[in-house]
Amino acid sequence: MPSRESEPGSRGFIVPIGGAEDKISDRAILRRFVDLCGGPAARIAVLPTASVLADTGSRYVDVFRSVGAGFVCVIPTFTREDAESEASLEQISDCNGVFLTGGNQLRLSTILGGTALAQRIRKLNAHGVHVAGTSAGAAFSSEHMIAFGDSGSTPRAGKVSLAPGLGLINRIIVDQHFRQRDRIGRLLTALSYNPFTIGCGLDEDTAAFIGPDDTIEVVGSGGITIVDVSALEYSSMAEAGEGEPVELIGVRLHVLAAGSRFSLSSRKATPAPRKAPV
Amino acid sequence: MPSRESEPGSRGFIVPIGGAEDKISDRAILRRFVDLCGGPAARIAVLPTASVLADTGSRYVDVFRSVGAGFVCVIPTFTREDAESEASLEQISDCNGVFLTGGNQLRLSTILGGTALAQRIRKLNAHGVHVAGTSAGAAFSSEHMIAFGDSGSTPRAGKVSLAPGLGLINRIIVDQHFRQRDRIGRLLTALSYNPFTIGCGLDEDTAAFIGPDDTIEVVGSGGITIVDVSALEYSSMAEAGEGEPVELIGVRLHVLAAGSRFSLSSRKATPAPRKAPV
Numbered sequence: 001m002p003s004r005e006s007e008p009g010s011r012g013f014i015v016p017i018g019g020a021e022d023k024i025s026d027r028a029i030l031r032r033f034v035d036l037c038g039g040p041a042a043r044i045a046v047l048p049t050a051s052v053l054a055d056t057g058s059r060y061v062d063v064f065r066s067v068g069a070g071f072v073c074v075i076p077t078f079t080r081e082d083a084e085s086e087a088s089l090e091q092i093s094d095c096n097g098v099f100l101t102g103g104n105q106l107r108l109s110t111i112l113g114g115t116a117l118a119q120r121i122r123k124l125n126a127h128g129v130h131v132a133g134t135s136a137g138a139a140f141s142s143e144h145m146i147a148f149g150d151s152g153s154t155p156r157a158g159k160v161s162l163a164p165g166l167g168l169i170n171r172i173i174v175d176q177h178f179r180q181r182d183r184i185g186r187l188l189t190a191l192s193y194n195p196f197t198i199g200c201g202l203d204e205d206t207a208a209f210i211g212p213d214d215t216i217e218v219v220g221s222g223g224i225t226i227v228d229v230s231a232l233e234y235s236s237m238a239e240a241g242e243g244e245p246v247e248l249i250g251v252r253l254h255v256l257a258a259g260s261r262f263s264l265s266s267r268k269a270t271p272a273p274r275k276a277p278v
Numbered sequence: 279m280p281s282r283e284s285e286p287g288s289r290g291f292i293v294p295i296g297g298a299e300d301k302i303s304d305r306a307i308l309r310r311f312v313d314l315c316g317g318p319a320a321r322i323a324v325l326p327t328a329s330v331l332a333d334t335g336s337r338y339v340d341v342f343r344s345v346g347a348g349f350v351c352v353i354p355t356f357t358r359e360d361a362e363s364e365a366s367l368e369q370i371s372d373c374n375g376v377f378l379t380g381g382n383q384l385r386l387s388t389i390l391g392g393t394a395l396a397q398r399i400r401k402l403n404a405h406g407v408h409v410a411g412t413s414a415g416a417a418f419s420s421e422h423m424i425a426f427g428d429s430g431s432t433p434r435a436g437k438v439s440l441a442p443g444l445g446l447i448n449r450i451i452v453d454q455h456f457r458q459r460d461r462i463g464r465l466l467t468a469l470s471y472n473p474f475t476i477g478c479g480l481d482e483d484t485a486a487f488i489g490p491d492d493t494i495e496v497v498g499s500g501g502i503t504i505v506d507v508s509a510l511e512y513s514s515m516a517e518a519g520e521g522e523p524v525e526l527i528g529v530r531l532h533v534l535a536a537g538s539r540f541s542l543s544s545r546k547a548t549p550a551p552r553k554a555p556v
Contacts, residue, residue, distance in 0.1 A: 080473075080511055106471065106516035114474030114508050143421065144442050147471060162440045163471035164422050170445075193384065193425060193441035195358075196392030230392050233358055238384035 002143075002168055003126035011212040012130040014168045016138030018176045018202030018222065019102055023063045028258075029207045029220050031067040033132050036209075037097035042069040045095040049077045049111050050103030050136040060099060071095075083115035092120055097130045100137025106147055108140040109163055118166060125168050132207070135176045142174055143167040144197060146190055151181055155188035155248065157240035162190060169210065171264050172200045178225060179203045191229045192237040192246045198264060199227030206258075214264040218256045218272075226262050226269065228252040280421075280445055281404035289490040290408040292446045294420075296454045296480030296500065297380055297413030301341045307485045307498050309345040311410050314487075315375035320347040323373040327355045327389050328381030328414040338377060349373075361393035370398055375408045378415025384425055386418040387441055396444060403446050410485070413454045420452055421445040422475060424468055429459055433466035433526065435518035440468060447488065449542050450478045456503060457481045469507045470515040470524045476542060477505030484536075492542040496534045496550075504540050504547065506530040 002011075013036055021029045034042050044064050048057035057074035064072045073095070075088050082088065092098065098121055100108065112118040125131045133141050145165030150156070162173075175187045178201035187199045200208055203222025210216050218224050229235075229251055236247035256262060259272025283289045291314055299307045312320050322342050326335035335352030342350045351373070353366050360366065370376065376399055378386065390396040403409045411419050423443030428434070440451075453465045456479035465477045478486055481500025488494050496502050507513075507529055514525035534540060537550025 104516050109472035110470065110513040110516050113472030114510075118474065148436075158426075158439060161436060162442070164440070164475055165472070167448075192388065194387035194391030194443070196396065197442055232392075235388040238382050238388050 002170055003122040009212045010128055012125045012128045013212070014125065014141055014210040015130065015132035015207055016141050016174045016176070016200070016202060017132060017134040017207040018138065018178060018204050019135030020177070020204035021134055021207070021220065022205050023059070027063065027067050029205070030063055032209065032219050033097065033130065034064055034067050034069045036130050037069070039068045040070040042097055043071040043095040044069050044097040044099055045092045046072065046074045046099045046101065047077055048074060048101045050105060050108050051101050052103065056101050056103070060101060077111065077117060080111055080115055083112050083117040088117055089120055092117065093124065095129065097132070098124065100131070100133035100140060102135030102137060105136040105139040105145055106163070108136060109145065109165060112166070113164065121166065122168060131168060138174050138176050138202060140165045141168050142172050143170040144173050146173060146175055146186065149186035149189070151183060152185040153182060154185045155192055155246040156185065157189070157237060157244050157246055158242040160186040160189040171198055173197045175199070175201045177204055179222065184225065187227060188248060188251070189246060191227055192235045192248055195229035195232040195235065198267070199225070199229070201225035201227065210264070216262045216264065218258050218260045220258060224256045226254040226256060228254070228267050230267060280448055281400040283404045287490045288406055290403045290406045291490070292403065292419055292488040293408065293410035293485055294416030294452045294478070294480060295410060295412040295485040296416065296456060296482050298455070298482035299412055299485070299498065300483050301337070305341065305345050307483070308341055310487065310497050311375065311408065312342055312345050312347045314408055315347070317346050318348040320375055321349040321373040322347050322375040322377055323370045324350065324352045324377045324379065325355055326352060326379045328383060328386045329379050330381065334379050334381070338379060355389065355395060358389055358393055361390050361395040366395055367398050370395065371402065373407065375410070376402065378411035378418060380413030380415060383414040383417040383423055384441070386414060387423065387443060390444070391442065399444065400446060409446060416452050416454050416480060418443045419446050420450050421448040422451050424451060424453055424464065427464035427467070429461060430463040431460060432463045433470055433524040434463065435467070435515060435522050435524055436520040438464040438467040449476055451475045453477070453479045455482055457500065462503065465505060466526060466529070467524060469505055470513045470526055473507035473510040473513065476545070477503070477507070479503035479505065488542070494540045494542065496536050496538045498536060502534045504532040504534060506532070506545050508545060
């Protein structure tokens with residue numbers, strides 16, 4: 001469950017990114033995140049926990065600096081003990097943006113879950129600090145996280161595994177590398193368990209900037225597939241045998257690109273303002 | 279995420295029961311639930327959604343009446359359309375206790391999830407209405423629900439499937455028929471994903487009466503196995519291959535029987551007061 005906000009509307013942005021975001025040319029997503037954190041006034045903490053590569057943290061330090069962040073640090077958190085360290089807690093509390101790198105989302109949940117650092121990130125976000133995560137970091141940001149699953153476009157019983165995530169937000173289930181890895185089937189499977197959640201399939205180099213008013217704005221070069229099952233008339237998940245296709249009747253789906261918006265409260269999508277003809 | 283309480287401490291009890299509760303002789307658990315709802319003043323709504331048997335609802339009407347409930351009704355909710363019906367919403371709002379029967383928890387989540395009736399139950403509970411559930415009904419009561427999984431005592435990767443539940447409470451993962459079906463392995467697997475949750479393994483004919491202060495009191499003839507992974511030093515879930523045993527270092531475990539208590543906030547267990555020698 002998300003931490004309580006100090007007052008309604010004071011929560012920081014939550015920014016799940018579909019992975020493989022541009023770090024070289026336009027860098028639209030990372031630039032937008034830095035701008036959100038105040039550009040030269042931005043103080044960004046990078047958590048490379050999900051990754052097993054040694055240079056993941058430092059690569060993000062370089063790219064965040066290159067798009068104008070005033071201050072960037074890496075908080076090396078690779079064990080549960082690290083995630084209880086007083087020094088890390090102080091360091092992160094001194095930042096106004098937190099960035100979770102890609103890797104394996106089960107590293108994030110097994111290392112950070114239930115620790116003082118996870119609790120601090122939730123509190124900071126509730127009080128205005130912006131939290132972004134790419135790929136594994138995006139999956140982990142919500143309460144219900146896809147841990148792993150099969151590819152393919154048909155939802156099949158038992159072909160996706162959910163796990164508790166960081167819980168910054170509760171209403172969405174994120175899937176990343178969405179179009180690139182053919183994941184609509186597993187996202188539909190995840191949603192078929194309990195239609196109260198909204199699916200958010202993020203293509204690579206595409207981000208959902210979720211504001212304190214729970215409105216998503218799409219940023220980046222790909223699309224976001226919103227799967228709204230609130231009007232679902234029927235799900236056969238309770239009866240389907242393992243591996244069998246799951247029947248779903250009444251799914252609503254939106255594919256949104258840069259500049260489009262989707263309100264998680266009203267469940268209304270708004271297209272990007274049309275560009276004037278060139 | 280649980281609905282916000284009107285004021286702290288005003289939430290109703292949440293009562294997950296491990297299944298197969300005594301309905302004939304002592305009926306300790308169901309009697310206690312009726313007493314909690316006011317005995318002759320109790321107004322209990324039975325939701326037989328999880329079950330496919332025609333007489334599940336009426337059996338509970340009889341047993342609740344037999345232990346002194348003033349009023350009991352069945353709200354027949356077998357489709358998502360039923361769960362949007364104005365009549366059902368009115369009927370349930372007129373009760374001070376809600377009971378979810380056993381059956382299949384995926385029927386509960388697929389039929390009730392995200393509907394007006396689910397929302398109403400959450401709101402009612404936040405404002406003092408007591409909600410009990412047995413077996414499937416117990417599994418569904420929490421935010422993270424075990425949908426299905428394998429038996430056995432060793433935690434194994436991928437051998438349990440979680441799904442979003444009703445979310446009356448967020449900190450526990452319930453497992454039912456616990457000792458009878460040898461489920462400690464799958465509960466440990468569920469907890470190994472993200473140690474922020476507390477495991478609550480309920481034997482048959484055993485219930486956790488969770489008060490508004492988040493303290494569990496054990497009622498019934500069996501035991502409750504509390505699995506506390508808050509001090510976990512290590513979980514290998516992120517690295518384990520499918521079906522492989524998961525390493526867990528630093529699990530705390532309590533086995534509690536009738537009269538014992540466990541505080542979900544302080545994570546402290548208190549044994550039942552010792553009986554005077556006979």
